[in-house]
Amino acid sequence: SVLAGNDLDTVLWSRSKDHADELNASRMNAKYLPGVLLPEGLRATSSIEEAVGGAHAVVFVAPSSAMREVARLAAPYITNETLIIHATKGFEIENDTLKRMSTVIAEELNRNEEEIVVLSGPSHAEEVVSKCPTTVVTACRITEAAERAQDLFISPYFRVYTNPDAIGVEVSGALKNIIALGAGLSDGLKFGDNAKAALLTRGLAEIARMGTAMGANPLTFAGLAGVGDLVVTCTSTHSRNWRAGSLLAQGKALDEVLQTMGMVVEGIRTTKAAHTLAAQYNVEMPITEQLYHVLFENKSPKLAVEALMGRGRTNEIEEIAKTTKENWLL
Numbered sequence: 228s229v230l231a232g233n234d235l236d237t238v239l240w241s242r243s244k245d246h247a248d249e250l251n252a253s254r255m256n257a258k259y260l261p262g263v264l265l266p267e268g269l270r271a272t273s274s275i276e277e278a279v280g281g282a283h284a285v286v287f288v289a290p291s292s293a294m295r296e297v298a299r300l301a302a303p304y305i306t307n308e309t310l311i312i313h314a315t316k317g318f319e320i321e322n323d324t325l326k327r328m329s330t331v332i333a334e335e336l337n338r339n340e341e342e343i344v345v346l347s348g349p350s351h352a353e354e355v356v357s358k359c360p361t362t363v364v365t366a367c368r369i370t371e372a373a374e375r376a377q378d379l380f381i382s383p384y385f386r387v388y389t390n391p392d393a394i395g396v397e398v399s400g401a402l403k404n405i406i407a408l409g410a411g412l413s414d415g416l417k418f419g420d421n422a423k424a425a426l427l428t429r430g431l432a433e434i435a436r437m438g439t440a441m442g443a444n445p446l447t448f449a450g451l452a453g454v455g456d457l458v459v460t461c462t463s464t465h466s467r468n469w470r471a472g473s474l475l476a477q478g479k480a481l482d483e484v485l486q487t488m489g490m491v492v493e494g495i496r497t498t499k500a501a502h503t504l505a506a507q508y509n510v511e512m513p514i515t516e517q518l519y520h521v522l523f524e525n526k527s528p529k530l531a532v533e534a535l536m537g538r539g540r541t542n543e544i545e546e547i548a549k550t551t552k553e554n555w556l557l
């Protein structure tokens with residue numbers, strides 16, 4: 228929508244021919260964005276060759292679980308000159324390996340991971356298609372690539388910043404979904420505003436700890452892809468992660484919640500991924516750990532909160548200082 232609105236010839240790929248035909252005939256995406264008329268310049272196709280062949284830029288935004296499959300399908304039609312952007316917020320979980328989306332795409336396209344641009348930030352699709360003012364980041368180690376992506380997307384209602392820290396932007400986009408699940412759970416259980424503010428703040432602390440351990444610049448977590456996306460996902464009723472958390476609070480089982488949602492809830496797989504990453508990198512992620520117990524080991528949310536509140540005493544400033552001293556990218 229944003230690209231077509233910028234008068235760029237834009238093709239949307241769907242694996243379903245019926246869905247692509249319906250989009251072209253009605254100019255609406257009835258299941259995912261009901262009631263919204265899409266820009267005239269936007270075409271849909273179920274042919275991946277037609278969608279990406281000869282394209283100046285390709286934006287991958289399949290759910291993380293489908294990214295490798297989709298990138299593999301597209302690979303034969305993409306050249307080394309094509310600008311590759313992705314906006315997916317999750318990790319690949321394959322047996323014991325956990326990979327960021329840039330790694331997965333780079334492997335499938337046989338490209339250098341550092342050339343891939345990550346587009347992220349507080350950007351609920353429902354508001355973007357309605358042209359509500361939205362701000363995002365295009366992140367890439369190669370400044371020229373981040374700026375090429377910025378040029379394509381920037382518009383009067385869609386402001387794009389650049390950031391060289393693709394790892395930080397990618398990791399914060401994925402991990403904030405865990406905290407949003409927790410915020411939905413907390414709201415559903417009527418734990419109150421203090422609890423939610425604490426979840427956001429301490430959630431950001433553990434996202435930053437994990438991110439810097441993976442090579443991110445800690446300053447990224449104060450930006451749009453960090454605190455910006457964390458705030459919107461923990462507070463907006465558009466958020467599928469927040470909604471899934473609030474349904475869990477009603478006592479629904481995980482499978483039932485996923486069925487009710489009918490859309491991707493990245494935070495669930497990401498909780499599993501982050502639980503493993505925390506052990507691999509030896510990083511403390513207490514909220515993620517408790518959420519893991521709630522989601523996958525039937526721990527009651529009340530006991531999980533008791534465990535979080537009863538942790539050993541901590542000096543807040545010393546702990547933040549530890550995060551900022553290590554692993555700077557710039």
Ligand SMILES: NC(=O)c1ccc[n+]([C@@H]2O[C@H](COP(=O)([O-])OP(=O)(O)OC[C@H]3O[C@@H](n4cnc5c(N)ncnc54)[C@H](O)[C@@H]3O)[C@@H](O)[C@H]2O)c1
Nearest residue numbers: 242288289290291293314315316317350351352490491493
């Ligand atoms: N919706 C948002 O507001 C938003 C904003 C920013 C980023 N994201 C991220 O974008 C990614 C996708 O989210 P979404 O909102 O589009 O999810 P969604 O559930 O609304 O839609 C997912 C789409 O992917 C398709 N799909 C699923 N498996 C597929 C496969 N194997 N091959 C091809 N297509 C497949 C589905 O048919 C569906 O059309 C997620 O990582 C999400 O975090 C979403």
Ligand SMILES: O=P(O)(O)OC[C@H](O)CO
Nearest residue numbers: 348349350351466467468
């Ligand atoms: O609906 P969610 O929870 O997947 O969040 C969507 C976007 O990441 C918000 O920026």
